[in-house]
Amino acid sequence: MPGVTAPTRGQVLSLYKQFIKNSNQFNNYNFRQYFLRKTRDTFRDNVNQKDPKVLMNVFKDAKNELGVLKRQSVISQMYTFDRLVVEPLKGRKH
Template identity: 50%
Template structure:
């Protein structure tokens, strides 16, 4: 049986999720996956047993691979900017 991942490994996985979520070109997809990543890792705080933690970590690694593929596909297509998005990439008032 494998050991539970360390805190450093979990944080690294979380950062990788956020990095890949921000690579989406579409504003709605980008914000959805950022929110989804935060919610998933916050719900993981309640896991107690080593087996639960290991299973959740393994599942998250698999989901990260899917997220990486989808963000790559998203970058192949361009989308028009939405009204809520700044046109030049920065928001200044």
């Protein structure tokens, strides 16, 4: 595929921020922490990737996963969960 260009740094950072934002919208602490950790690990694993074809495929897959994450976070907001002991109290700093 001639002319394949890798996504720009700005596009990747924007995608990363969207993942973090949507991960933080989960009401359930365990899901929220899982998706935050998965996002960080996935982006960190691909930080040194240089091949434009691979980068475009990874970027395209990540955009598809972001769509799934957005839908799941909306569904998560429809349900309430009891707060866990490990969750920080809102409005209170330790």
